[in-house]
Amino acid sequence: MEILTNTWQILPFPENAAGKRVEFDMGCGKGRFTVELARRYPDSLVFCNDIIIERLRIVERRAARAGVTNLHALRAASLALVSYQLPVQRIDRLHLLCPDPFPKKKQTPRRLVCTDFLCRVPRVLKKGGIFHLSTDYTPYYEDWLRMFSQLPDLYELAPNGIDDMADVKTDFEIKWNEMGQEVHHVCYRLK
DSSP states (O other): OEEOTTOOSOOOOOGGGTTOOEEEEETOTTOHHHHHHHHHOTTSEEEEEESOHHHHHHHHHHHHHHTOOSEEEEEOOHHHIIIIISOTTOEEEEEEESOOOOOSGGGGGGOSOSHHHHHHGGGTEEEEEEEEEEESOHHHHHHHHHHHHTOTTTEEEOTTTTGGGTTOOOHHHHHHHHTTOOOEEEEEEEO
């Protein structure tokens, strides 16, 4: 696990990163989705982050049990990662799954997905890279669609962006599905 909180430099990628596909699970929680991604794509580099260190320890234990060696856990804030901690245009696919919706009006400014964030993502995503988002909170999802529609020079809808792994779900999504709740997914391609 790499600790990036309170650091102000770009994370050096592993020496074996050259030419490899890079997947990033941002805000990975306990890592069910992340570990399955690493297991499914052993020739790719899979990164994940969370700010809560115990969640990352769970991710590392899950990865060890699954025998995956291509997963790299980062203790870091998502906004800092896209702003200055990740190398420029190295990620092929960025997953942001069920981020806190902060549904109360006074909490709305705390949401990660806002136009500022969406304008920073292209710094780390490769041209043609996929940005995959999901949420169970319909108003947040509708806000995303509206924000992306205001950035047509950066992103285009990519409905097939996760066809190869649409069956992989987070613990959170499984829980919501079992309760009969829909989880909205959307993918955009960086132009």
